[in-house]
Amino acid sequence: MNxxxxxxxxxxxxxxxxxxxxxxxxxxxxxxAVMTATAGTAAAMTTGxxxxxxxxxxxxxxxxxxxxxxxxxxxxxxxxxxxxxAPAPTVVARSVPTTVVAPPPVSPEQPSVExxxxxxxxAPAPTVxxxxxxxPRPLQAERSPAxxxxxxxxxxxxxxxxxxxxxxxxxxxxxxxxxxxxxxxRPLEALQxxxxxxxxxxxGALRPELxxxxxxxxxxxxxxxxxxxxxxxMPESDRTSLVVQRLRRTCAAR
Amino acid sequence: xxxxxxxxxxxxxSLVMTVLVPSAVGHTLPAVARPDFETLYDAHVDALxxxxxxxxxxxRHLDDATQxxxxxxxxxxxxxxxxxxxxxxxxxxxxxxxxxxRRREAxxxxxxxxxxxxxxxxxxxxxxxxxxxxxxxxxxxxEQLDDAQRTAFVLVEFQGLTAPEVAEVTESNVNTVSTRLRxxxxxxxxxxxxxxxxx
Numbered sequence: 001m002n003x004x005x006x007x008x009x010x011x012x013x014x015x016x017x018x019x020x021x022x023x024x025x026x027x028x029x030x031x032x033a034v035m036t037a038t039a040g041t042a043a044a045m046t047t048g049x050x051x052x053x054x055x056x057x058x059x060x061x062x063x064x065x066x067x068x069x070x071x072x073x074x075x076x077x078x079x080x081x082x083x084x085x086a087p088a089p090t091v092v093a094r095s096v097p098t099t100v101v102a103p104p105p106v107s108p109e110q111p112s113v114e115x116x117x118x119x120x121x122x123a124p125a126p127t128v129x130x131x132x133x134x135x136p137r138p139l140q141a142e143r144s145p146a147x148x149x150x151x152x153x154x155x156x157x158x159x160x161x162x163x164x165x166x167x168x169x170x171x172x173x174x175x176x177x178x179x180x181x182x183x184x185x186r187p188l189e190a191l192q193x194x195x196x197x198x199x200x201x202x203x204g205a206l207r208p209e210l211x212x213x214x215x216x217x218x219x220x221x222x223x224x225x226x227x228x229x230x231x232x233x234m235p236e237s238d239r240t241s242l243v244v245q246r247l248r249r250t251c252a253a254r
Numbered sequence: 255x256x257x258x259x260x261x262x263x264x265x266x267x268s269l270v271m272t273v274l275v276p277s278a279v280g281h282t283l284p285a286v287a288r289p290d291f292e293t294l295y296d297a298h299v300d301a302l303x304x305x306x307x308x309x310x311x312x313x314r315h316l317d318d319a320t321q322x323x324x325x326x327x328x329x330x331x332x333x334x335x336x337x338x339x340x341x342x343x344x345x346x347x348x349x350x351x352x353x354x355x356r357r358r359e360a361x362x363x364x365x366x367x368x369x370x371x372x373x374x375x376x377x378x379x380x381x382x383x384x385x386x387x388x389x390x391x392x393x394x395x396x397e398q399l400d401d402a403q404r405t406a407f408v409l410v411e412f413q414g415l416t417a418p419e420v421a422e423v424t425e426s427n428v429n430t431v432s433t434r435l436r437x438x439x440x441x442x443x444x445x446x447x448x449x450x451x452x453x
Contacts (some may be wrong), residue, residue: 005411005439009446012413013393019389022303030303033321034295037395038328 025180032176171197171206178213187220208238212246219251227252291328294340299324301413302348308396308408309352312359319355323348338422345413346423349405393443403438406431 005013022030161233172195181190190213198210211234218227231252249252283342289297305321311319326347334343396404405424409415420431 006443006446009439009443012388012446015385015388016392016413019385020304020307022316022320027299030299030317030320033297033317034324034328037321037325038291125392 023183025183026237028179029176060188096194167201168205171204171210175206175209175213178210178217182213182216182220187217190214191217208234208243211238212243212250215247215252217249224251258431268376291331294327294331294344295324298341298344302344305345305348305408305413306352306355306394308412309349309356309405310397311355311395315355315359319348319351322354323351328350329338339419342415342419342422345409345415345419391449394451395442398445399438399441403434403441406434406444407438410435 028151074251118206174193178190178194178197181187181193194213194217198204198214201207202208211230215227218224218230227250231247231250231254234243299320302323303316306319306323307313308317322343327344330347334340338346396408397409402424406420409420409423410417417428417431417435420435421428424431
């Protein structure tokens with residue numbers, strides 16, 4: 001009996017073999033989601049979740065950009081029918097199936113998303129340890145419990161002090177949204193998102209990445225002069241290898 | 255605070271993942287060559303996404319399914335004993351995740367094996383319409399294989415696993431895998447021939 005594929009079938013398979021896969025934006029989001037969820041585990045493993053959270057989130061932003069740079073060359077088509085996404089960092093509201101550590105204290109403000117553990121009862125070789133289900137940890141949970149919800153002294157603008165974690169979480173969200181917008185051909189939206197986030201946190205951890213996206217958006221909007229000015233204003237300390245790599249592909253490249 | 259806060263100097267993501275090495279969980283690790291989770295993720299994320307896609311996980315759930323796969327892998331990495339290759343092990347996890355998603359979808363009654371958006375959206379412009387059409391065509395053909403055949407076929411033809419590796423992933427014996435693979439190939443040939451006749 002001939003159990004080989006026919007020539008036509010083989011041709012079709014060969015053509016389709018490397019098709020599909022995640023788009024750049026999907027991969028960036030996935031990376032942030034996975035790293036956030038696993039970093040949450042790490043933060044719970046070690047003490048001082050708030051402090052760890054800040055550095056983890058900084059690095060998540062870098063990871064987001066690294067993912068983006070790593071999959072460069074793939075430009076996305078606009079997803080026309082996809083509804084606009086909420087600015088909230090939905091990636092962390094995803095249920096995390098299980099962890100091997102005790103869940104962090106659950107606050108009444110936690111999202112009502114019911115964790116749906118993946119069925120692992122059919123697991124083969126690897127031993128499946130029944131583990132407690134950890135509740136999803138929203139980025140806001142990184143806030144120190146001691147931090148008041150509103151400042152004691154009335155202030156004109158913010159209703160409460162943003163902790164570094166809050167700021168970085170907002171930056172990660174903004175960076176993800178700006179990346180998606182630029183990739184999907186919405187440079188104006190990308191510009192506004194990145195600029196707002198950068199100005200909101202002028203010393204933010206993801207300022208360099210946000211600036212690069214802003215430059216790209218300006219280039220896409222044919223505002224080369226502004227793009228070049230912004231690129232020139234970037235301090236040397238912001239020019240990390242990933243940033244430079246990305247910057248080289250913009251209209252503001254030196 | 256100065257403008258350059260020095261953050262850019264210490265950014266490698268591996269720093270995060272170093273924290274995640276399972277030793278932090280308190281397990282005593284056997285002497286098994288085990289990459290850190292970041293390396294594992296980077297090396298397999300695209301392939302596993304495609305695997306889940308070819309197993310029929312709807313496009314809208316692919317990100318969640320891939321995420322679940324890696325979260326399970328992260329949790330179980332400490333207990334990975336090296337009995338199989340990491341690639342085989344990860345495919346085993348992904349297979350169970352895919353089954354779980356398909357079961358859930360079937361329960362909801364909203365099982366749509368192939369996303370109608372697949373053809374038009376989210377794809378690189380350099381991916382030609384013809385290429386996209388080929389992928390869609392293949393996915394449609396795969397839907398017509400039964401689950402066991404499809405799994406064996408996808409693992410071998412797309413993921414590059416050998417029959418013994420497929421046997422590990424699917425927890426079956428090699429003869430069974432070979433039988434399924436043979437049947438899948440025959441069926442796939444018929445389906446492709448049918449495409450030609452339909453033109």
